[in-house]
Amino acid sequence: MKPYISYSLLLSYFLLTLQGSYAQSEMDLLEQVQNRITINHDNGEKEVFTVTPKTAKARSQRLYHWYQAQRVQQTQGGYTGKLLHGNYNRYAPNKQLMLQGTYKKGLADGNWKEWRPNHRLAKEEHWKKGQQDGKARHYDEQGKLLLQGKMKDGKWHGKVWIFDAADSSYRWDYYKQGMQISRDGYIQSNLFRRTGRFFEQTWHSIFSRKADNDDIIE
Template sequence: MQKLSYIGVILLVFASCKTAIEPFNKKNISNREFKETFQITEHTPKAKSNVKYYWYKSRNVQATQSDYAGELLDGTYTKFYHSNQLAQKGNFNKGKKTGLWKTWYENGQLASAMKYKNGRLAGRSVSLDSTGNIVSVGRYASGKRSGRWIFPQQGDTIRYHKGEVKVVEEKDSLNPGFFRKLFKKKAKDSTNQKEKRNFFKRFVSKKEENPASKNVNKKTTRVSQKKNKKQTNTKKKKVQGKKKKVTEKKEPNFFQRLFGKKKKNNTT
């Protein structure tokens, strides 16, 4: 029982010490623009290069690259406008930003959402204007822009590699790759097949059209032959009629012969 009582007393003392330390580590500062609330740590780790550290000294938060000279920020950090509108929120781990960090405009509109890992930007990042329109969307890797970044307001899409703009080289069109050659061959084969199909279609259509055209031609030739025959027959009839008339005119009739004989007798 005595052991249990001793353990209880120790726990109470530890809890009271912890509650006494927490207010000491928590800081509230204010300037002309913002009010800040954060915590500090007594740990003093070795500074790493290419990492930004946030530290507290003389009632101000400072930020330096690759080193620090004060008490490192640790835990939850919040920044407010004097209107008590939230301006920034995130977490520190021994002076380094970690996890998701967000910022807001004074009108309450989200300004940015970025992810950090060991004090460097890592992962998806989005920034917006004061009306909520997206300004940029992309990813970071080891604190540098990487991959495709979209800028909707400018209508641009830029690719980055280790923070530098990646220039996409155009391949020589005279030396196409294997797949381009393959697809070109397939395209040519398809066009040739289409041409062959079109040829056979035209050939078959001609065959289909020829019987009808032949019948039409036969009919027209028959009609024309009949017309020609009729015309020739009519011409023959007219010629024969003219010949008969001529012969009829040449042959004298009975009275002509009679008077002709009388005239001959008188003359004799």
């Protein structure tokens, strides 16, 4: 005889699961409301963020953001109040955004954006466990891109694109953990880039020829 499970039993199980998920969502929402903090500053600026009652083991090389006595505190390697955890927004007196990002147990984590007083983007950054890590973009006062590259442990790492507004030109600079290096050094520091250069040079040596003025043409 084949095992038989009634539809009513399956429906009951589904409803119980759904009810449990809904209850958990309600608890999470209630916790967010209870842990939401708003600070109105004397200069008209406002901070809105959430904290967590959970603790974290502090590391000496990390900068922790925590809340106590109507202030967001910053301490390297430790904390005593409630850690910032979740979305963070800072507003200007005219209610325009100034700073936006997320924290994870007191550490900046994820994408962050900062705006100028004229509402133009000033910078975009990515953070991981309290250190700047990943793509970074800096903008001028009109919101035009000035600089773009990647950060590693808070330092430039890899190719960095730089725009010169004086003559509308741009260039590439190359870094290794914050130290500027040559383009050749950048290529030689990575196997895939070395391999790519080898095939590029081989291709040009086979399919390119010199013109009368010594320019390389296809």
